[in-house]
Amino acid sequence: MKRRLLLVSNSTLYGGGYLDHCQTQIQDFFGKGVKRVLFVPYALHDRDAYTKTARSKFKTLGYEVDGVHEAADPVEAVRKAEAIFIGRGNTFRLLKNLYDNKLVTEIRKRVFDDGVPYMGSSAGTNVSTVSINTTNDMPIVYPPTFAAIGLVPFNINPHYLDTDPNSRHMGETREQRITQYHEEPNTPIVLGLREGSMLLVEGKKVTLLGTTKARLFTPGKPAVEYDPGNDLSFLLDTERASVL
Amino acid sequence: MKRRLLLVSNSTLYGGGYLDHCQTQIQDFFGKGVKRVLFVPYALHDRDAYTKTARSKFKTLGYEVDGVHEAADPVEAVRKAEAIFIGRGNTFRLLKNLYDNKLVTEIRKRVFDDGVPYMGSSAGTNVSTVSINTTNDMPIVYPPTFAAIGLVPFNINPHYLDTDPNSRHMGETREQRITQYHEEPNTPIVLGLREGSMLLVEGKKVTLLGTTKARLFTPGKPAVEYDPGNDLSFLLDTERASVL
Known part of the structure; x- marks a missing residue:
């Protein structure tokens, strides 16, 4: 099981710059072996400007960035990628573009195989989870399905926000x-990732990183809080053996 | 053109009870001619409890309520309805249930014809507008399309919220x-209806009612504010002659 994922709640944390709050984790994650990161800017309208932003930031961390939209053949670009980064924006637009460009299966393959x-x-x-059913975004376009890349067997709610009394x-x-969402049949568990937190997945091991707690929602059970540093490997328990 | 619509931003206003803030407008709208209102509780999971809430409130206003889910044949219930009310909850679930029960076309017919x-x-x-592309809700289920009943040729963003500095x-x-949303091609104008405001549509006349302003978004133009009492009939300008 080779899967390696860094799933960040938010791209910018209040008071900081783009990806500042997770730059140490990014460098730990990609390490010194990776030279070039394939960036997927499909979630924002202006892909060139967005890629420029990502490129500048990653440069300071020691990585070159290629925009997948710059490639003549996006599928081929994924096939050759050393590392993949998909950023913020509108989740519906992102997922639709991933399907339109036939990247969903290809990314899954590269990560798992x-x-x-x-x-x-x-x-x-x-989009890395089971489905986009727990996005906060406005449904500005209609994707062919809400099923997503499925790199983990649960859903995430990024930018998780506590109730303001x-x-x-x-x-x-x-x-x-x-x-x-959990009133609907056969829905997976949902991890509410507050801004400032992120999930590191290495094979069958899951660790909560960052500076804020995460809140786990399981159908029919009370929500549970987890602290940064906690081992959340149990989140993978429902994973079918076939993908391992 | 017989169309008559009362499109309310929110069911409950801070500090008040269910539909309290729009009860005068509800009575003006349905008038004394209507005796029974067909209620569509599809947006919430517990349809019986939800119908009970609506029934209690409408009783105090002088109307009986029938839940469409209580009817053996929901399409037939719409065909016989004197008046229709569709309430709050999850917009994706609501739209999916409307399609599953074949009510979208039937409701449109009853309103227009x-x-x-x-x-x-x-x-x-x-769901009364062009599409649910501008809902704030979480996409907990996948409807067959985002296209909605289309009783007006524009979209609404209910519970419109100003940016908090x-x-x-x-x-x-x-x-x-x-x-x-407006970065996408061929998108309609969007009226941001703040909590406390509602839209009255009578044939080709549109009036903003309630206590808060509304904010209009037109692709490629600056947003414009409108006051309660304003005539917004121009919102129907893009309507195809065929539906009139």
Whole structure:
């Protein structure tokens, strides 16, 4: 089992710059073996500007960035990638573009078969899970399915937000939304990743990293809090043996 | 053109009870001619409990409520309805259930052909528009399309929320989300209905009611604010002559 994932809740933390809060973890994750990272900018409209932002940041960390949209053949670019990073933006747009460009199966293959390290942040974290059913984004386009790349057998809610007892806004709280999801049949567990936290997956081992707690929602059970540093490998328990 | 719609942003306003903030408008809208309102509780999981809540409230306003899920044949129930109310909950679940029960076309027919008054609140307002692309809800189920009942030729963002300059949360603001929607081709204008506001549509006349302003988003143009009482009939300008 070669799978290696770094799944970050948010790309920017209040008061800091783009990916500042996870730069140590990024360098630990890609290490010195990786020279070039294939960046998937599909979640934002202006892919060139977005790639420029990612390229500048990764340069300071010691990595070159190639935009998958710059390649003549995106599938071929994934086949040759040393490492993959999918960033923030609109999750519906991202997933639709991944399917339109036939990258979903290809990325899954590279991660599971070849151990290509995959980093996601925000929308890029959502699409790495079972489905995008627990995204916070507005459904601005209609993807062919909500099923996602499926690199882990659970869902994540990035940018997880605690209920604000002082709010006068009457929309559903984040916890209410996830509870509504779990009213539906056969839904996976959902990890609420607060801004500042991230998940490191190495084979069958899962560790919570970062500076904030995470909140786990299991259908029919009370939510449970976990601290940075906690071993969350049990999240993989429902994984079918066939993918291992 | 017989169309009559009351499209409410939110079902409950901070500090008040269910539908309290719009009860005068509900009575003005349904009037004394309507005796029974057909309620569509598809957006929440517990349809019986939800119908009970709506029934109690409407009773105090002088109307009986029938839950469409209580009918042996929901399509037949719509065919016989004097008035229709679709309420809050999860918009994806609501739209999927409307399609599963073949009610989308039937409701459109009754509103356009027979002048059956339609009231929506929150999710029920979303599904009355062109599409649910501008809902705030979590995509907990996958509907067969995001296209909705299409009683008006524009979209609404209910529970519209202004950007909070003091927020430390780094998720997209509501305005950013709607702007991302308008980056996509051929998207309709979007009316941001703040909590406390509602739209009255009578034939070709549209009026903003309630206590809060509304914010209009048009692709490629700056957003514009409108006050309660304003005539917004121009929102129907893009309507195809065929539906009139």
